[in-house]
Amino acid sequence: MANLITVDHLYRYYGKVCAVNDVGFTLEKGEVLGFLGPNGAGKTTTMQMLSGNLAPSSGQIIINGFDLLDQPNKAKRSLGYLPDTPPLYKELSVQEFLHYCAALQSIPKNAITHAINKTKERCGLMAVSHRLIANLSKGFQQRVGIAQAILHNPDVIILDEPTVGLDPIQIKEIRTLIRELGQDHGIILSTHILNEVQESCTHVQIIHQGRLILKESIAGLNEAMNTDSLHVTTRLAADKSLLLAISGINAIENITDHQLNIHYNTVNDPTRQIIETIIANGWELQELTPIKKSMEDVFIALTKDSQS
Amino acid sequence: MSMILTIATREFKSLFISPLAWTVLAILQCLLAYLFLTQVETFTLIQPKLAGIDGAPGLTDIIVTPLYGNAGIILLLVTPLLTMRLICEERRNKTLTLLLSAPISTVDIIIGKYLGSLGLLLLLVCLITLMPLSLLIGGELDMGKLFANFLALLLLVSAFTATGLFMSTVAGHPTIAAMGTFGILLLLWILDWSAGMKEQRSELFEYLSILRHFQNLQSGLISSVDISYFLLFTATFILLSIRSLDNDRLQK
Numbered sequence: 001m002a003n004l005i006t007v008d009h010l011y012r013y014y015g016k017v018c019a020v021n022d023v024g025f026t027l028e029k030g031e032v033l034g035f036l037g038p039n040g041a042g043k044t045t046t047m048q049m050l051s052g053n054l055a056p057s058s059g060q061i062i063i064n065g066f067d068l069l070d071q072p073n074k075a076k077r078s079l080g081y082l083p084d085t086p087p088l089y090k091e092l093s094v095q096e097f098l099h100y101c102a103a104l105q106s107i108p109k110n111a112i113t114h115a116i117n118k119t120k121e122r123c124g125l126m127a128v129s130h131r132l133i134a135n136l137s138k139g140f141q142q143r144v145g146i147a148q149a150i151l152h153n154p155d156v157i158i159l160d161e162p163t164v165g166l167d168p169i170q171i172k173e174i175r176t177l178i179r180e181l182g183q184d185h186g187i188i189l190s191t192h193i194l195n196e197v198q199e200s201c202t203h204v205q206i207i208h209q210g211r212l213i214l215k216e217s218i219a220g221l222n223e224a225m226n227t228d229s230l231h232v233t234t235r236l237a238a239d240k241s242l243l244l245a246i247s248g249i250n251a252i253e254n255i256t257d258h259q260l261n262i263h264y265n266t267v268n269d270p271t272r273q274i275i276e277t278i279i280a281n282g283w284e285l286q287e288l289t290p291i292k293k294s295m296e297d298v299f300i301a302l303t304k305d306s307q308s
Numbered sequence: 309m310s311m312i313l314t315i316a317t318r319e320f321k322s323l324f325i326s327p328l329a330w331t332v333l334a335i336l337q338c339l340l341a342y343l344f345l346t347q348v349e350t351f352t353l354i355q356p357k358l359a360g361i362d363g364a365p366g367l368t369d370i371i372v373t374p375l376y377g378n379a380g381i382i383l384l385l386v387t388p389l390l391t392m393r394l395i396c397e398e399r400r401n402k403t404l405t406l407l408l409s410a411p412i413s414t415v416d417i418i419i420g421k422y423l424g425s426l427g428l429l430l431l432l433v434c435l436i437t438l439m440p441l442s443l444l445i446g447g448e449l450d451m452g453k454l455f456a457n458f459l460a461l462l463l464l465v466s467a468f469t470a471t472g473l474f475m476s477t478v479a480g481h482p483t484i485a486a487m488g489t490f491g492i493l494l495l496l497w498i499l500d501w502s503a504g505m506k507e508q509r510s511e512l513f514e515y516l517s518i519l520r521h522f523q524n525l526q527s528g529l530i531s532s533v534d535i536s537y538f539l540l541f542t543a544t545f546i547l548l549s550i551r552s553l554d555n556d557r558l559q560k
Binding site: 052072073076079083090091100101104106 | 404
């Protein structure tokens with residue numbers, strides 16, 4: 001199947017600062033790609049380039065078979081974009097605004113009403129459809145922004161931090177919406193919240209200082225995070241070399257003489273042997289807590305790696 | 309093409325959603341009506357004297373030409389205020405993204421915006437024209453000259469709007485756009501003044517002056533030089549606006 005988005009060797013310079021450095025990836029139908037990175041990593045710049053708002057310094061972007069630079073209008077037809085600040089005309093009502101967007105996206109006249117109603121329903125905007133956007137709460141404005149991006153049923157939806165400033169219930173609703181949309185569209189979602197990626201994405205991509213440092217499916221990522229840790233406290237100081245001899249243990253770090261962090265490989269869980277060793281040597285086990293490893297750790301580890 | 313219309317309609321409507329268009333139309337109509345009435349008054353005062361002179365200026369010369377001349381000056385002040393927000397405000401409110409990521413070209417955006425705001429000014433020029441037309445109830449007008457004045461003012465506001473649009477594309481803040489437009493227009497308006505001094509007469513300045521071409525047309529002399537001046541003027545600024553909006557994507 002053809003890729004919805006193909007990005008090749010994308011560079012973007014602001015003066016001498018390189019904001020996006022040789023980024024390349026693809027997006028297929030049914031994928032929800034989480035674009036992850038700390039502030040200033042180049043997420044928004046990449047998204048602006050994908051949406052045609054910013055010309056890349058060099059590189060190629062192909063959307064649905066059309067080169068964004070050579071045939072911008074054809075490429076943009078399959079694109080829905082929600083920037084970090086939703087582009088809303090606050091003096092219009094939700095209905096008027098969506099109608100204008102429909103016209104901009106050249107939705108045929110007889111299909112406009114249907115498209116608007118469907119989108120309003122999807123984004124939960126039915127109740128506010130005749131209110132002025134200026135009078136809506138931030139959450140509703142964000143939803144109008146999303147509505148604007150999915151109105152013309154584009155193949156590719158680009159959402160730049162769609163859940164910023166929303167309350168937890170709204171975040172949940174939007175995540176559900178994203179998962180729903182992800183079934184028959186390709187979605188790129190940028191965020192700096194890891195949890196969000198774990199909840200709504202199928203693939204994840206980490207960008208740091210303009211470079212892609214990881215591109216994985218969520219399952220692959222979880223697999224890649226196959227090292228886990230145990231926090232062990234003993235009453236007497238343990239002999240590290242004896243513990244290290246157990247197969248599956250990668251590393252042991254001392255917190256104090258009595259407290260250890262043991263990193264091991266999940267494929268071959270050595271917890272049982274650790275306990276047995278401790279008891280057999282009479283070090284008196286006092287505490288044994290598994291340390292939950294989140295994507296946060298991977299993220300920090302990866303970004304630290306590329307800094308050093 | 310339909311995109312241009314979509315954007316133009318939206319621009320035109322948005323002027324009327326805010327009180328801006330209504331205020332401008334009302335205030336200008338009041339001011340010009342006052343000037344029109346003074347002009348009518350003058351005419352009735354000097355009419356007996358004029359009757360005696362052969363080839364004396366008629367109703368149209370005394371009332372219509374000054375009315376359109378004044379309208380030109382007032383619009384020089386007002387157009388920058390109407391056009392300052394066209395692109396500038398969209399950029400500041402980040403709504404420009406909506407247009408830039410939609411499948412439309414920058415040409416559509418600029419021309420749409422231009423036509424939208426020109427629509428209001430066209431309406432204004434038509435409203436002004438109603439005043440001299442009212443004279444038809446009790447007198448006769450030189451329709452040719454009235455048309456020449458109408459055309460002159462229309463071309464003038466087209467040029468003003470194009471300048472305003474360009475400044476709005478370039479400037480970072482609406483006030484700066486307005487100030488810039490006003491500066492350019494006023495400079496081009498008064499450029500001709502130095503031509504009055506015999507020693508420093510400059511043909512280039514004379515050609516560049518908006519006032520000179522406007523007055524030529526107003527006098528009823530519809531020459532292609534003056535018309536092409538205005539058309540070129542307008543086209544230049546529209547092209548510059550398109551270029552400048554394109555540039556937005558290249559660097560920030």
